[in-house]
Amino acid sequence: MRVIAGTVGGRKLLAPKGTRVRPTSDRVKEALFSILLSRLGNISSLKILDLFAGTGNLGIEALSRGADQIVFVDSSPESASIIRSNLILAGFADKAEVICADAVRSLKQLQQRRVHFDIVFLDPPYRETALLQAALKEIASQTILSPGGIVVIETNKGNSPLHPDELTILDRRIYGDTAIIILGASI
Numbered sequence: 690m691r692v693i694a695g696t697v698g699g700r701k702l703l704a705p706k707g708t709r710v711r712p713t714s715d716r717v718k719e720a721l722f723s724i725l726l727s728r729l730g731n732i733s734s735l736k737i738l739d740l741f742a743g744t745g746n747l748g749i750e751a752l753s754r755g756a757d758q759i760v761f762v763d764s765s766p767e768s769a770s771i772i773r774s775n776l777i778l779a780g781f782a783d784k785a786e787v788i789c790a791d792a793v794r795s796l797k798q799l800q801q802r803r804v805h806f807d808i809v810f811l812d813p814p815y816r817e818t819a820l821l822q823a824a825l826k827e828i829a830s831q832t833i834l835s836p837g838g839i840v841v842i843e844t845n846k847g848n849s850p851l852h853p854d855e856l857t858i859l860d861r862r863i864y865g866d867t868a869i870i871i872l873g874a875s876i
Contacts (some may be wrong), residue, residue: 695753710743721828735807745772805835812843840872
């Protein structure tokens with residue numbers, strides 16, 4: 690697993706052994722950032738939330754491409770430790786906060802801090818549809834998204850998560866077994 694572009698493109702990142710964490714493939718990551726860049730123009734100075742962060746792969750890619758600040762959330766202490774190590778390896782420890790806690794609880798805490806994000810990455814375990822639905826419901830019920838903010842879901846191509854009425858599908862793409870779904874605030 691590596692950063693594929695930006696200031697630290699080519700930098701290798703750590704990943705846990707086993708199958709507990711499923712890092713986003715280079716192909717999907719490149720396609721996702723291509724979509725984001727065509728939709729947003731660039732990602733410099735954006736604030737991003739990486740829920741179910743795993744290794745921090747997506748958020749670190751965003752930092753390498755110019756994102757201003759990232760909050761990583763994962764409930765696993767092992768994942769939180771790997772994210773911190775990867776941030777140090779990439780030289781981005783000063784641009785990130787790592788929270789080791791439940792995703793929905795973290796969303797509520799970030800809301801209380803009045804933090805807003807331009808992009809929220811949601812990449813829960815593929816079989817954990819209930820976690821994805823709970824996170825989407827919490828995002829929709831809060832003002833955690835900045836005006837014009839988007840939610841990026843990475844899931845199994847067979848999974849069609851129900852999105853709350855407050856969010857609408859802006860784009861959906863399939864890459865092998867992976868689906869990328871981009872949601873924005875309904876008008």
